[in-house]
Amino acid sequence: MSIVTLVSGGLDSTLVACLAKEEGVHQYPLFVDYGQRARERELAACRTAMTRLGLPDPQVAELSGYGRLIRSGLTDTGLRVIEDAFTPGRNMLFLLTAAAHAMQMNADAVSIGLLHEDTSLFPDQTTAFLVDAEQMIERCMGRRIRVLAPLSMFHKHEVVELARSKGISGTYSCHLGGATPCMDCISCNEFKFKEN
Template identity: 30%
Template sequence: MSSLSISSAGTGHHSRALVLFSGGQDSTTCLAQALTRYEHVETLGFDYGQRHSVEMEIRPSAREALTEAFPEWRDRLGEDHVLSLDVLAQIGGSSLTDDVAFAMQADGLPNTFVPGRNLLFLTLAGALAYRRGISVIVTGVCETDFSGYPDCRDDTMKAMQLALSLGLERRLLIETPLMWLSKAQTWQLAHELGGDRLVELIRRDTHTCYQGVRDQLHDWGYGCGNCPACELRARGWAQWRGGMV
């Protein structure tokens, strides 16, 4: 677990959390965990001109599926917020926002990297948390099974936690439950949180595919099966089902 997590989470004054929720496997797992720990949980999504905009379309149904499958979470799940960040598409240069093929860049990062994306996400999440009286921000970034994105690293999260706490003059915690987990371990965490019901919900009701494909259902969920996000999700599923956790 991330070193940013605290043992008292979900108790005392840390009773309200804001989950950065894209509708994908990772953020849905984080949302499920937050609903087991906090009295009140709100969600935040970002429309930044992503090519796989289908993730914005399935977010509401994924939230609803959680409360249908786990009625005990319904009273804890609060408001959903969506903010526009089309400035990222205006900057361009990423295969997630431009119609270009997936490839590696000269700097060693994949061109799926959207510079500043998570930094902006967390800054706006901090501002919203301030207005909503929330002290915990939960995000599904990961340094173990990721594409090399520098804004997913533990050091970046610690720096953002400090900057937001100072800049808002309010103690904010950034929790990263998946920071040191592989994709197989993320599937395992979902199973520990909600058993086969949650695993099946994540498999069928979430979206990860960068191509936005929703008409091909694989063992691990919907997707094209070829983009980096699908390959990572499929590999993690195979390792988890094979007991390689």
């Protein structure tokens, strides 16, 4: 089996790549530049993570015009990173781009680092979205390309613990893109959990 792994340099996608490597799955890491504010730090962390995992340097899908057209707090410094965080169609863009790349590479699936549905804030983070996306991709591509979300049964604290046990470090998840995580954006806030 081979997959296109969507990687962002963040903890979730790095763990997804790590788990796939442990299972012996051949991977084509793909980083999507959708015009995000944190692009440079995300891509640097992504390249470092892939090197540490012994995976190829990620291909970069240069789609920054999307973020100029579809403005959100993740793409536009004039908008609020928390209140305006929803970027309509972002995860579909990721999956469609990854699926097209999978077609070119003759890969069987694409993988995305979405967590448990009860942590979802937006409609494109749900199980129903993933099911529908897989069907749409099959319709678009003319063949089935599976959509995998291997962390979909995990909550953030479980991801953090599993990543720690795998020795994953040096990831970058802040939407603002600063040298120090802001600890206020949605991604940073995911790390503020209570241990059970």
